[in-house]
Amino acid sequence: MGDVKTTPRTKPQLKVERPRLHKVILVNDDYTPREFVVTVLKAEFRLAEEQANRVMMTAHRRGACVVAVFPKDVAETKATSATDAGRRQGYPLLFTTEPEE
Numbered sequence: 206m207g208d209v210k211t212t213p214r215t216k217p218q219l220k221v222e223r224p225r226l227h228k229v230i231l232v233n234d235d236y237t238p239r240e241f242v243v244t245v246l247k248a249e250f251r252l253a254e255e256q257a258n259r260v261m262m263t264a265h266r267r268g269a270c271v272v273a274v275f276p277k278d279v280a281e282t283k284a285t286s287a288t289d290a291g292r293r294q295g296y297p298l299l300f301t302t303e304p305e306e
């Protein structure tokens with residue numbers, strides 16, 4: 206049997222889209238102590254002291270601040286875990302998530 210050479214009529218479509226990332230957002234409130242917010246940011250999101258302070262103060266002044274971006278499931282797990290850390294101490298501390306544009 207001889208080799209049969211064929212020419213594809215269309216280019217293979219190999220476009221693969223990256224999964225969109227989701228933002229974790231820290232929401233300000235009037236009750237959670239600043240130092241506790243910083244502690245949670247360091248423990249859950251591995252922020253350094255200085256960055257944790259900057260994120261906390263931005264949320265305090267502007268109402269909310271993006272903490273970090275992750276794949277959807279990671280963002281949701283971390284937001285829930287960080288919110289629960291506040292809840293365990295009786296604080297209304299809240300982390301939410303939303304898809305990145």
Ligand code: TYC
Binds near residue numbers: 261
């Ligand atoms: N506003 C709080 C206070 O004055 C501190 C705080 C900052 C709470 C950021 C939540 O996301 C927050 N004690």
